[in-house]
Amino acid sequence: MALELWLLFIVAVLVLSFTPGPNGLLAITHGALFGARRASFTVLGGVFGFLVLMAASMAGLGAVLAASEQAFRVLKWGGAAYLVYLGIRTWRAPPVGRAALQVETAVGRPRAMFLNGFLVAVSNPKGILFFAALLPQFMDSGRGQLEQFATMALTFAVLECSVELLFAHLAQRIAPWLARSGRVFNRISGATFVIAGTVLAAADR
Numbered sequence: 001m002a003l004e005l006w007l008l009f010i011v012a013v014l015v016l017s018f019t020p021g022p023n024g025l026l027a028i029t030h031g032a033l034f035g036a037r038r039a040s041f042t043v044l045g046g047v048f049g050f051l052v053l054m055a056a057s058m059a060g061l062g063a064v065l066a067a068s069e070q071a072f073r074v075l076k077w078g079g080a081a082y083l084v085y086l087g088i089r090t091w092r093a094p095p096v097g098r099a100a101l102q103v104e105t106a107v108g109r110p111r112a113m114f115l116n117g118f119l120v121a122v123s124n125p126k127g128i129l130f131f132a133a134l135l136p137q138f139m140d141s142g143r144g145q146l147e148q149f150a151t152m153a154l155t156f157a158v159l160e161c162s163v164e165l166l167f168a169h170l171a172q173r174i175a176p177w178l179a180r181s182g183r184v185f186n187r188i189s190g191a192t193f194v195i196a197g198t199v200l201a202a203a204d205r
Contacts (some may be wrong), residue, residue, distance in 0.1 A: 001148045002140050006155070008139045013156050017163035018044035022120050024052075024167055029189045031168030032175045038113060039168035045114035047161045049121025054153055058145075084194050091190030158183060 001009075017024075023046040030039040121127065139148055 001138070001143060001151045004142060005138045006030075006151065009152055009155060010159065012134065012138075013159045014163070017160050022124070023117060024164055025189065025192055026117060026120055027076065027164040027168045028171045030116075031171030033176075034113070036165065036168040037171045038110070039171075040165060041110040041113040042117040043161055043164040043168065045117025045119075046121045047117075047157050048114075049118040050127070050160060051157060052122055052128045054131045054135065054149075054156065057128050057135060058149055078108055080198070082196070087190040087192070087194035089190075091187050 023179070026038055026046065027043050027073060030042045138152060139145065
Protein backbone atom coordinates (compact mmCIF):
# COMPACT_ATOMS: atom_id res chain seq x y z
CA MET A 1 0.00 0.00 0.00
CA ALA A 2 1.45 3.34 -1.04
CA LEU A 3 2.45 5.61 1.85
CA GLU A 4 0.32 8.50 0.57
CA LEU A 5 -2.80 6.32 0.39
CA TRP A 6 -2.10 4.87 3.82
CA LEU A 7 -1.82 8.32 5.39
CA LEU A 8 -5.08 9.39 3.73
CA PHE A 9 -6.70 6.22 5.04
CA ILE A 10 -5.54 7.06 8.57
CA VAL A 11 -7.17 10.49 8.31
CA ALA A 12 -10.41 8.95 7.02
CA VAL A 13 -10.50 6.38 9.84
CA LEU A 14 -9.80 9.01 12.52
CA VAL A 15 -12.63 11.19 11.23
CA LEU A 16 -14.92 8.15 11.28
CA SER A 17 -13.79 7.05 14.75
CA PHE A 18 -14.16 10.47 16.37
CA THR A 19 -17.72 10.70 15.06
CA PRO A 20 -19.32 8.34 17.59
CA GLY A 21 -21.83 5.91 16.18
CA PRO A 22 -23.64 3.15 18.07
CA ASN A 23 -20.37 1.40 18.96
CA GLY A 24 -18.81 4.60 20.29
CA LEU A 25 -21.92 5.25 22.35
CA LEU A 26 -21.80 1.69 23.68
CA ALA A 27 -18.15 2.13 24.70
CA ILE A 28 -19.07 5.36 26.51
CA THR A 29 -22.04 3.72 28.23
CA HIS A 30 -20.10 0.67 29.37
CA GLY A 31 -17.14 2.83 30.39
CA ALA A 32 -19.40 4.83 32.68
CA LEU A 33 -21.35 1.83 34.01
CA PHE A 34 -18.57 -0.75 34.45
CA GLY A 35 -15.28 1.11 34.06
CA ALA A 36 -12.84 1.37 31.19
CA ARG A 37 -11.16 -1.97 31.92
CA ARG A 38 -14.42 -3.85 31.53
CA ALA A 39 -15.46 -1.71 28.58
CA SER A 40 -12.33 -2.83 26.72
CA PHE A 41 -14.15 -6.13 26.04
CA THR A 42 -16.97 -4.14 24.44
CA VAL A 43 -14.47 -2.22 22.33
CA LEU A 44 -12.68 -5.39 21.20
CA GLY A 45 -15.99 -6.97 20.24
CA GLY A 46 -16.92 -3.93 18.18
CA VAL A 47 -13.56 -3.81 16.43
CA PHE A 48 -13.78 -7.51 15.61
CA GLY A 49 -17.26 -6.89 14.20
CA PHE A 50 -15.96 -4.07 12.02
CA LEU A 51 -13.20 -6.32 10.71
CA VAL A 52 -15.84 -8.89 9.77
CA LEU A 53 -17.72 -6.16 7.88
CA MET A 54 -14.53 -5.12 6.10
CA ALA A 55 -13.86 -8.71 5.06
CA ALA A 56 -17.46 -9.14 3.93
CA SER A 57 -17.30 -5.99 1.83
CA MET A 58 -14.09 -7.17 0.18
CA ALA A 59 -15.71 -10.56 -0.46
CA GLY A 60 -18.51 -8.90 -2.40
CA LEU A 61 -21.33 -8.87 0.16
CA GLY A 62 -21.54 -5.09 -0.22
CA ALA A 63 -22.42 -5.53 -3.89
CA VAL A 64 -25.07 -8.11 -2.96
CA LEU A 65 -26.71 -5.76 -0.46
CA ALA A 66 -26.57 -2.90 -2.93
CA ALA A 67 -28.33 -5.03 -5.54
CA SER A 68 -30.82 -6.91 -3.34
CA GLU A 69 -33.49 -4.85 -1.63
CA GLN A 70 -34.77 -7.88 0.28
CA ALA A 71 -31.35 -8.85 1.71
CA PHE A 72 -30.68 -5.28 2.74
CA ARG A 73 -34.11 -4.98 4.38
CA VAL A 74 -33.67 -8.18 6.41
CA LEU A 75 -30.31 -7.08 7.79
CA LYS A 76 -31.53 -3.54 8.34
CA TRP A 77 -34.55 -4.56 10.41
CA GLY A 78 -32.50 -7.05 12.38
CA GLY A 79 -29.94 -4.37 13.23
CA ALA A 80 -32.62 -1.82 14.10
CA ALA A 81 -34.38 -4.29 16.41
CA TYR A 82 -31.14 -5.05 18.24
CA LEU A 83 -30.37 -1.36 18.78
CA VAL A 84 -33.87 -0.74 20.13
CA TYR A 85 -33.52 -3.76 22.45
CA LEU A 86 -30.15 -2.44 23.64
CA GLY A 87 -31.70 0.97 24.24
CA ILE A 88 -34.53 -0.46 26.36
CA ARG A 89 -32.08 -2.54 28.37
CA THR A 90 -29.82 0.47 28.94
CA TRP A 91 -32.81 2.61 29.94
CA ARG A 92 -33.77 0.04 32.58
CA ALA A 93 -30.21 -0.53 33.84
CA PRO A 94 -29.32 0.43 37.45
CA PRO A 95 -27.71 3.84 38.01
CA VAL A 96 -23.98 4.23 37.37
CA GLY A 97 -22.95 3.85 41.00
CA ARG A 98 -24.88 0.61 41.51
CA ALA A 99 -24.02 -0.85 38.10
CA ALA A 100 -20.33 -0.65 38.96
CA LEU A 101 -21.01 -3.03 41.85
CA GLN A 102 -22.79 -5.50 39.57
CA VAL A 103 -20.05 -6.26 37.03
CA GLU A 104 -20.49 -9.99 37.57
CA THR A 105 -24.08 -9.92 36.37
CA ALA A 106 -24.82 -11.33 32.92
CA VAL A 107 -24.62 -7.89 31.30
CA GLY A 108 -21.30 -7.02 32.94
CA ARG A 109 -19.43 -10.22 32.14
CA PRO A 110 -16.59 -9.95 29.59
CA ARG A 111 -18.16 -12.44 27.18
CA ALA A 112 -21.49 -10.61 27.19
CA MET A 113 -19.81 -7.23 26.73
CA PHE A 114 -17.69 -8.54 23.84
CA LEU A 115 -20.81 -9.98 22.22
CA ASN A 116 -22.68 -6.69 22.64
CA GLY A 117 -19.93 -4.77 20.90
CA PHE A 118 -19.71 -7.35 18.12
CA LEU A 119 -23.46 -7.47 17.48
CA VAL A 120 -23.82 -3.69 17.40
CA ALA A 121 -21.05 -3.50 14.80
CA VAL A 122 -22.27 -6.27 12.49
CA SER A 123 -26.00 -5.53 12.78
CA ASN A 124 -25.83 -2.45 10.56
CA PRO A 125 -25.88 -3.37 6.84
CA LYS A 126 -24.92 0.20 5.97
CA GLY A 127 -21.54 -0.58 7.53
CA ILE A 128 -20.88 -3.17 4.84
CA LEU A 129 -21.94 -0.72 2.13
CA PHE A 130 -19.75 1.96 3.71
CA PHE A 131 -16.66 -0.23 3.68
CA ALA A 132 -17.49 -1.46 0.17
CA ALA A 133 -17.45 2.17 -0.98
CA LEU A 134 -14.52 3.30 1.17
CA LEU A 135 -11.89 0.59 0.84
CA PRO A 136 -11.52 0.58 -2.97
CA GLN A 137 -10.67 4.30 -2.84
CA PHE A 138 -7.42 3.43 -1.06
CA MET A 139 -6.47 0.36 -3.07
CA ASP A 140 -3.49 0.52 -5.44
CA SER A 141 -4.24 -1.67 -8.47
CA GLY A 142 -0.53 -2.26 -8.97
CA ARG A 143 -0.09 -3.96 -5.59
CA GLY A 144 -1.40 -7.15 -4.01
CA GLN A 145 -4.96 -6.72 -2.76
CA LEU A 146 -4.62 -9.12 0.16
CA GLU A 147 -1.57 -7.27 1.50
CA GLN A 148 -3.32 -3.92 1.16
CA PHE A 149 -6.46 -5.21 2.85
CA ALA A 150 -4.40 -6.59 5.74
CA THR A 151 -2.71 -3.20 6.13
CA MET A 152 -6.02 -1.33 6.15
CA ALA A 153 -7.65 -3.83 8.51
CA LEU A 154 -4.79 -3.62 11.02
CA THR A 155 -4.69 0.19 10.76
CA PHE A 156 -8.44 0.45 11.27
CA ALA A 157 -8.40 -1.97 14.22
CA VAL A 158 -5.64 -0.07 16.05
CA LEU A 159 -7.14 3.38 15.49
CA GLU A 160 -10.76 2.43 16.19
CA CYS A 161 -9.76 0.51 19.31
CA SER A 162 -7.66 3.43 20.59
CA VAL A 163 -10.41 6.01 20.06
CA GLU A 164 -13.15 3.90 21.64
CA LEU A 165 -10.92 3.10 24.64
CA LEU A 166 -10.36 6.84 24.99
CA PHE A 167 -14.14 7.34 25.04
CA ALA A 168 -14.48 4.64 27.70
CA HIS A 169 -11.74 6.17 29.87
CA LEU A 170 -13.31 9.63 29.63
CA ALA A 171 -16.70 8.17 30.57
CA GLN A 172 -15.13 6.46 33.59
CA ARG A 173 -13.59 9.74 34.69
CA ILE A 174 -16.98 11.45 34.81
CA ALA A 175 -18.76 8.43 36.31
CA PRO A 176 -18.87 10.01 39.81
CA TRP A 177 -20.73 12.98 38.35
CA LEU A 178 -23.01 10.67 36.40
CA ALA A 179 -23.76 8.71 39.58
CA ARG A 180 -25.19 11.86 41.14
CA SER A 181 -27.58 12.11 38.21
CA GLY A 182 -29.18 8.78 39.08
CA ARG A 183 -30.77 7.17 36.05
CA VAL A 184 -30.51 10.24 33.80
CA PHE A 185 -27.40 8.99 31.97
CA ASN A 186 -28.95 5.56 31.37
CA ARG A 187 -32.11 7.09 29.99
CA ILE A 188 -30.25 9.45 27.70
CA SER A 189 -28.08 6.60 26.41
CA GLY A 190 -31.05 4.26 26.09
CA ALA A 191 -33.07 6.85 24.19
CA THR A 192 -30.13 7.46 21.86
CA PHE A 193 -29.89 3.74 21.04
CA VAL A 194 -33.62 3.63 20.32
CA ILE A 195 -33.34 6.69 18.07
CA ALA A 196 -30.37 5.11 16.26
CA GLY A 197 -32.41 1.95 15.71
CA THR A 198 -35.36 3.98 14.43
CA VAL A 199 -33.13 5.92 12.03
CA LEU A 200 -31.58 2.68 10.78
CA ALA A 201 -35.03 1.16 10.21
CA ALA A 202 -36.06 4.19 8.16
CA ALA A 203 -32.83 4.38 6.17
CA ASP A 204 -32.50 3.45 2.52
CA ARG A 205 -29.40 1.99 0.92
